[in-house]
Amino acid sequence: xxxxxxxxxxxxxxxxxxxxxxxxxxxxxxxxxxxxxxxxxxxxxxxxxxxxxxxxxxxxxxxxxxxxxxxxxxxxxxxxxxxxxxxxxxxxxxxxxxxxxxxxxxxxxxxxxxxxxxxxxxxxxxxxxxxxxxxxxxxxxxxxxxxxxxxxxxxxxxxxxxxxxxxxxxxxxxxxxxxxxxxxxxxxxxxxxxxxxxxxxxxxxxxxxxxxxxxxxxxxxxxxxxxxxxxxxxxxxxxxxxxxxxxxxxxxxxxxxxxxxxxxxxxxxxxxxxxxxxxxxxxxxxxxx
Numbered sequence: 001x002x003x004x005x006x007x008x009x010x011x012x013x014x015x016x017x018x019x020x021x022x023x024x025x026x027x028x029x030x031x032x033x034x035x036x037x038x039x040x041x042x043x044x045x046x047x048x049x050x051x052x053x054x055x056x057x058x059x060x061x062x063x064x065x066x067x068x069x070x071x072x073x074x075x076x077x078x079x080x081x082x083x084x085x086x087x088x089x090x091x092x093x094x095x096x097x098x099x100x101x102x103x104x105x106x107x108x109x110x111x112x113x114x115x116x117x118x119x120x121x122x123x124x125x126x127x128x129x130x131x132x133x134x135x136x137x138x139x140x141x142x143x144x145x146x147x148x149x150x151x152x153x154x155x156x157x158x159x160x161x162x163x164x165x166x167x168x169x170x171x172x173x174x175x176x177x178x179x180x181x182x183x184x185x186x187x188x189x190x191x192x193x194x195x196x197x198x199x200x201x202x203x204x205x206x207x208x209x210x211x212x213x214x215x216x217x218x219x220x221x222x223x224x225x226x227x228x229x230x231x232x233x234x235x236x237x238x239x240x241x242x243x244x245x246x247x248x249x250x251x252x253x254x255x256x257x258x259x260x261x262x263x264x265x266x267x268x269x270x271x272x273x274x275x276x277x278x279x280x281x282x283x284x285x286x287x288x289x
Contacts, residue, residue: 001042003075008035009047010072013065014140016054024121066138073139073271080272090119091273096132096144097124099262100220101239102158106145113280120273130197136265142274147199147237148261156264156281161237163203163258164251168230178255181209188214188232192223199260200235207256211235224249237262 011021012032022029040047047061057065080091097103110122127135129146136144136153148155165179173179173187184204189211192198204211214232217223221244223234228246237260241251266278 005035005039006068006072008032012055013057069139077271092121093274093277094123094141096141097126098129098132098146099240101243102145128193128196128198144265146265154266158263160259161239161262163254164238164241165254166227166234166236166241167250167252169248169250170230174250179252180255181207184211190223190226190232190234191216192220193218199237203258
């Protein structure tokens with residue numbers, strides 16, 4: 001199976017458009033289309049659904065997607081190693097971020113890194129921690145800043161982040177020094193990422209708490225704005241809650257106290273470009289954090 005064709009397929013899926021994949025690969029859109037058509041002929045399978053809005057993987061493609069990603073990932077390691085031996089650093093590092101608090105720090109890191117390594121592309125994605133770790137394991141991303149989860153991966157510890165209750169200032173609970181977890185079963189609860197393995201869901205599961213979910217969203221900022229309007233309460237890491245800086249939300253410690261380890265995760269085997277990025281991060285951790 002041809003590495004370049006598989007790379008064109010993965011890029012097309014990740015970018016959602018053949019034209020954007022072509023820009024990334026520095027070829028024409030027609031070339032990308034022909035490579036994917038050729039790959040479909042080789043496999044005997046339709047791999048992409050093509051519409052005016054873009055492209056999506058077919059059911060057949062989804063069944064093989066992890067294998068395609070691993071093939072491309074292994075090929076990129078060989079490609080980057082050979083280039084590095086010739087004194088050229090290039091490649092792409094996909095970074096997932098679960099905690100918006102770290103965007104400014106990451107932007108500063110990326111700025112300095114790109115000045116030294118202009119040929120290494122950086123792509124940044126957002127999602128909740130478990131989703132990003134699954135993406136890391138599937139090699140959809142190379143690095144992620146997440147809350148620690150079970151699994152086998154390299155870990156750079158950044159901080160232990162306390163969980164806090166987010167309470168509207170006009171709610172009587174805002175006068176309390178601490179919020180007992182059983183309160184979340186009684187008050188209207190605003191849930192971020194419902195039915196997902198989030199930090200708050202883990203705390204509730206640990207203590208067998210069933211929050212009284214009245215509103216839900218797949219965006220933590222949307223949840224915060226709902227609370228800012230006095231429509232409910234929620235549970236979040238302190239760094240994330242402080243990041244939003246609303247005027248009508250008070251952050252109160254919970255009882256019992258819970259802390260979430262936050263750090264940088266990578267796979268055990270990484271591309272040279274990713275290793276170059278991680279080496280740069282290591283050098284700047286004492287100054288930045």
